[in-house]
Amino acid sequence: MIPAPIKYKFITPGVIFLILIALNGLVFLAIRFISGIGAVTNLDNATPWGLWIGVDVAAGVALAAGGFTSAALGHIMHREEYHSIVRPALLTAMLGYTFVAFAVFVDIGRFYFIWHPLIMWNGNSALFEVGICVMIYVTVLYIEFFPMVTEKFIGRVNFPQFLDFLNKPVDMILRYLDSRLSATMFIFIIAGVVLSTLHQSSLGTLMVIAGQKMHPLWQTPILPLLFLLSAISVGFPMVIFESLIASRSFKLKPEMKILSRLGRMIGPILGVYLAFKIGDIFIRETFKYIVIFDTAAWMFIVEMALMMIAFALFLSRKVTRSPLGLFIASSFVIAGVLINRMNNFIIAYNPFYNPVKYFPSFGEISVTIGCIALLVLVYRAIVMYFPVISQEKREIIRKI
Amino acid sequence: MKNLNRRDFFKSAALGVSLTVLGTSKAKGSDKMLSDDRLGILVDTDVCVGCRHCEWACRVAHNLPTPDLDNYSDNSVFKEYRRPDAGSLTVVNKFENEKNPLLPIHVKVQCMHCERPACVSACIVGALTKGDDGSVVWDDDKCIGCRYCMVACPFQIPTYDYDRSIDPHIRKCDLCTDRRKNDELPACVNICPNEALLFGKRDAVLAVAKTRVKRKSDVYVNHIYGEHEVGGTSWMYIARKSFDKLNMPHLAANPAPGISESIQHGIFAYFVPPVTLYALLGTIMWITKRRSGDDDELISDEEEKGKGGKL
Numbered sequence A: 001m002i003p004a005p006i007k008y009k010f011i012t013p014g015v016i017f018l019i020l021i022a023l024n025g026l027v028f029l030a031i032r033f034i035s036g037i038g039a040v041t042n043l044d045n046a047t048p049w050g051l052w053i054g055v056d057v058a059a060g061v062a063l064a065a066g067g068f069t070s071a072a073l074g075h076i077m078h079r080e081e082y083h084s085i086v087r088p089a090l091l092t093a094m095l096g097y098t099f100v101a102f103a104v105f106v107d108i109g110r111f112y113f114i115w116h117p118l119i120m121w122n123g124n125s126a127l128f129e130v131g132i133c134v135m136i137y138v139t140v141l142y143i144e145f146f147p148m149v150t151e152k153f154i155g156r157v158n159f160p161q162f163l164d165f166l167n168k169p170v171d172m173i174l175r176y177l178d179s180r181l182s183a184t185m186f187i188f189i190i191a192g193v194v195l196s197t198l199h200q201s202s203l204g205t206l207m208v209i210a211g212q213k214m215h216p217l218w219q220t221p222i223l224p225l226l227f228l229l230s231a232i233s234v235g236f237p238m239v240i241f242e243s244l245i246a247s248r249s250f251k252l253k254p255e256m257k258i259l260s261r262l263g264r265m266i267g268p269i270l271g272v273y274l275a276f277k278i279g280d281i282f283i284r285e286t287f288k289y290i291v292i293f294d295t296a297a298w299m300f301i302v303e304m305a306l307m308m309i310a311f312a313l314f315l316s317r318k319v320t321r322s323p324l325g326l327f328i329a330s331s332f333v334i335a336g337v338l339i340n341r342m343n344n345f346i347i348a349y350n351p352f353y354n355p356v357k358y359f360p361s362f363g364e365i366s367v368t369i370g371c372i373a374l375l376v377l378v379y380r381a382i383v384m385y386f387p388v389i390s391q392e393k394r395e396i397i398r399k400i
Numbered sequence B: 001m002k003n004l005n006r007r008d009f010f011k012s013a014a015l016g017v018s019l020t021v022l023g024t025s026k027a028k029g030s031d032k033m034l035s036d037d038r039l040g041i042l043v044d045t046d047v048c049v050g051c052r053h054c055e056w057a058c059r060v061a062h063n064l065p066t067p068d069l070d071n072y073s074d075n076s077v078f079k080e081y082r083r084p085d086a087g088s089l090t091v092v093n094k095f096e097n098e099k100n101p102l103l104p105i106h107v108k109v110q111c112m113h114c115e116r117p118a119c120v121s122a123c124i125v126g127a128l129t130k131g132d133d134g135s136v137v138w139d140d141d142k143c144i145g146c147r148y149c150m151v152a153c154p155f156q157i158p159t160y161d162y163d164r165s166i167d168p169h170i171r172k173c174d175l176c177t178d179r180r181k182n183d184e185l186p187a188c189v190n191i192c193p194n195e196a197l198l199f200g201k202r203d204a205v206l207a208v209a210k211t212r213v214k215r216k217s218d219v220y221v222n223h224i225y226g227e228h229e230v231g232g233t234s235w236m237y238i239a240r241k242s243f244d245k246l247n248m249p250h251l252a253a254n255p256a257p258g259i260s261e262s263i264q265h266g267i268f269a270y271f272v273p274p275v276t277l278y279a280l281l282g283t284i285m286w287i288t289k290r291r292s293g294d295d296d297e298l299i300s301d302e303e304e305k306g307k308g309g310k311l
């Protein structure tokens, strides 16, 4: 198994569909930048944060956790057998965080001041910590991805004729960077894991300051811990999910040996998360809000049910051995975490004066879905150009 | 075995360090000492007649589009409960007075200028600051428009220009900082024909509020709103009716940012926890690398190693 670019046709009916969705999102994005946030979103003074923060930013960061969990497993714990998942996970994290950064750029009112936190600091602010950590982490992710670029180009730098005098020097620079990087890469790998632990949990601290504006089912001082644990829980399911989709869409053999092993680790991790989550409900005695069966309660039940079903599924050997079983179980975790983040940032936020209940507008949804479509397209383009996904030797030969 | 011990040692060392740090670090941000001379304003809702001149004066003082003062005698606006918005930093609402229907209760709403402001604690770039005089003001040159202050404020005060793409503002009462620099009273206090707004040092204002509540205990409920709410606020209210029924949020006495800041400082205390984590991960990496006898570079996995299989 070696990582290599995937040879496959880029345009398929699915891809055309994604392009259309992305274009639709771009239209609304244009309106947002011309006429302001109010022209596209349903946000108001009572509900200042909506879908873009809850899903694009918060869920985006959580679902990109595959990058640091697999780096921790593959590189820090040195489990060689998992190396083949590190690259795709890294790419997802890199694209995911780029998407998050873009979403922040879209959502903040004064997008042209997005660099302010770099020089204007407020150490008391959870948002400041999230912002700074994410900025550094994106940089680290790009550095971690760089070896795939050098691998692609070293010995193959080939500028068009009138620039071909650059071929040699660029090749030398790449070789130099590559050797420096492989000597120092461990610094970035560890930094990536530390930064992730920090901002994944700070993302939970974010809503603590909203105090009683937040529904008691979610408002708890251990929010940072819950956010960290759920991010760790969703890391591997996300890796499995993508790997299975990629092998299906590129007609490769799924790497079941590795994926089932990964799958078997998820159960216990989910167990720890659920233990804290359920413990929290009982310690703060918030179960009484569940039996009210209002929207919030139902959303809480859905969130918990998804995670508990996923937990049960991952404990079964039969599930972790079959691609379909793994795919379904992983989807449950992903949906559970996605809904958890939406619950925390949207459903739970209920200030005392809130005349118009927030529901995302068509424009907001279009932008969110459009960005996700774009993300998938870029992912597809990159794995077809750079050596990211590991394949059997004969698969590569067959495709070339 | 040796390795394991070493790892365990590092683990417990790290845990110990982070626990001590968590335990000792206090919320520094909102514990800032407050000046004894800080300002306070008392809204005596029993004196307010709902003329809304304060709304008008506030708009004029802040160069917001302002209708003619004559329009303000129109009482139909009271039909709906209103909140401050991008066009007005303060609004007055009317509430029924069951004991005497002819004397409704009017309540002015604006930023409370909290003593321990959540918005200041939350703002990502420190665009909101609390001055020595007690006022909480917003800095146009810093704000990035993230609206986290709106999420944080327990009174739901800051408002945002949703229909502007360039230069949207966060707006809220600034305690008329500019006017006070010229030794003028805040515009709303200045114009109030009934002296429903009492402006001065917070201690003095609070003392007056206490006397009024005590002297007319048959009129006022025994509660000075803002004396203790979220650690105290600069604006305070007295009224005939429970504040819950006047759409004032029911808030506890602990400062709003408190626990969030403790968590924040716990995670980040002097960078000890992150650095410890870094060292811990580095050690694990080193140990496991030696154990697996892998001296290859970390990232590139060119050849099939044919290892694996051990779990």
Ligand code: SF4
Pocket: B111, B112, B113, B114, B117, B118, B119, B120, B136, B152, B153, B154, B155, B156, B157, B158, B172
């Ligand atoms: S009322 Fe809200 S905006 Fe005003 S100081 Fe307090 S927290 Fe800040």
Ligand code: SF4
Pocket: B122, B123, B124, B125, B126, B127, B128, B138, B142, B143, B144, B145, B146, B147, B148, B149, B150, B170
């Ligand atoms: S919107 Fe502006 S003032 Fe409010 S928290 Fe964000 S940067 Fe600070």
Ligand code: SF4
Pocket: B057, B058, B059, B061, B089, B090, B110, B172, B173, B174, B175, B176, B186, B187, B188, B189
């Ligand atoms: S103090 Fe100034 S800014 Fe605040 S409500 Fe009164 S007039 Fe408006």
